[in-house]
Amino acid sequence: MSKLPAPPADGFCAQAWAHTADLQQAIVEHPFNAALTDGTLDREVFAFYIVQDARYLVGFAQALAAAATRADNAEDAAFLSGAAQGALVEERRLHAGYVAEFGLSDEEIAGIGTSPSCLAYTSYLRATALTEPYPVLLAAILPCFWVYQHVGTTILEATGGADEHPYRAWIQTYADDEFAAAVLTARELVDRVAASADDETRQRMLAAFTRATEYEWLFWNSAWTKEAWPTAQYLR
Structure with a gap:
């Protein structure tokens, strides 16, 4: 894995990462990722995670596509629209993969409910795309x-x-050079946009970054617990 240059240490991204550093560590140390690391993660838990991740990627792609339409130059628009397409391609790949690897039929996949945390995270991204300015998105x-x-x-x-x-x-998939390059491009874009934003917008950007990171933790946790709707027992 080659070493990529880092964005400025005094940019928005550095500030946002420092602000969420303890939460980032908690994500790495979450029981789901601890079990993923040592290879003991239950296959049913991983399958539940993969189903939720595929559904999340659709909402993520929609948020990326919305951002692409608001980019102020062709290069940024191309990156964001390409990332949106990539998220949908990955969703299709995951779908085919868990059908093959886990022996799940389309009917069985459809029978796995979208978890509250998955729905909340995708709803948050969609709402942000509709109601917040481009830098916050x-x-x-x-x-x-x-x-x-x-x-x-x-x-x-x-x-x-x-x-x-x-x-x-x-x-x-998430530790290779190609993905690292995409992450670097995303960070540089956010740093560049933040640098020209006013203080109020930067604060809203920090709040959005923090909330999305909280949803990342919730997403891992929902997979670990195979989160279901507690209200399901009251519905027929």
């Missing part, structure tokens, strides 16, 4: 890129890239 989108890279590279370093690891394919 970018800040809300960034944690999905950055947190996954951080988790993936941390796990890769902890496992030494073991070829026999049962979740090696997932780890390598």
Whole structure:
């Protein structure tokens, strides 16, 4: 894995990461990721996570597409629209993968409810795309890129890239150079937009980045607990 240059240490991204540093560590140390690291993660828990992740990616792609329409130059629009397409391609790949790997039929997949945390996270991104200015939307989108890279590279370093690891394919997806380059581009874009924003907008960006990072933790936790709707018992 090659070393990519880091964005400025005094930019918005550095501030946002420092602000959420304890939460970032809690995500890495979450029981789901701890079990993913040592290879003991239950296959049913991972399958539940994959189903939720595929559904999340649709909402994430919609937020990226909305951001692309508001970019003020062609290069940024191309990156954001390409990331939106990539998220949908990944959703299709995940769908095909869990059908094949876990033996789940389309009917069984449809029978797995979207978790409260997955719905909340995607709803938050969609609402941000509709109601917040472009810089705030970018800040809300960034944690999905950055947190996954951080988790993936941390796990890769902890496992030494073991070829026999049962979740090696997932780890390598988020720890490879191509994904790292996309994360770097996203961070540079957010830093650039934040640099020209006023103080109030930067505060709203920080709040959005923080909230999305909180949703990242909730998403991992919902997979670990196979989160269901507690109200389901009252519905027929």
